Amino acid sequence: MIFNPTRDQVRQFFVDTWRKHRAGEVLAPIEAMALDWILEHPEYHADLERGDALAADYSVEAGRxxxxLHLSMHLAIAEQLSIDQPPGVRAAYQALVQRSDAHQAAHEVMECLGQVVWEAQRLGRPLDTEAYIDLIRRRAGR
Known part of the structure; x- marks a missing residue:
């Protein structure tokens, strides 16, 4: 996969993955990982099948x-967990899984990731991975 894809490339990746799955085509390993999350979110299947998926607007004002973005964050987190990068993310996630289930835990990690990404962008600094892991651990400790 591309390390710094454009919005359209990300969207095309998920649309293509879903199309290939529906057509029974062989998926690359990263597509198989993405498919797991697509299947967890049937509410997005129609979006992936839209003819205008690349141009569709999902602004906050639209209320959707x-x-x-949601699937991309799931995929990014799945990749982090697979290689335990940043170090400690896998153990922190597993602590969350003990409280709920894997999908809910992934959503909680997603909220933490969103918070530290927003903070890094706001301050113009690199992502604070220690703060990220700490946020996940604090959620697990609730």
């Missing part, structure tokens, strides 16, 4: 979650 952006399925491509």
């Amino acid at each position: 979650t952006n399925p491509f």
Whole structure:
């Protein structure tokens, strides 16, 4: 996969993954990982099948979650967990899983990731991975 894809490339990746799955085509490993999350979110299937998926607007004002952003965050977190990067993310996630289930835990990690990404962008600084892991651990300790 591309390390710094454009919005359209990200959207095309998920649309293509869903199309390939529906057509019974072989998926690359990263597509298989993405498919797991697509299947967990049937509410997004129609979005992935839209003819105008690349141009669709998912602004906050429209009141809908952006399925491509949501799925991208799931995929990023799945990749982090698979290699335990940043170090400690896997253990922190597993502590969350003990309180709920894997999907709910991933959503809680997603909220933490969103918070530290927003903070890094706001301050113009690199992502604070220690703060990220700490946020996840605090959620697990509730």
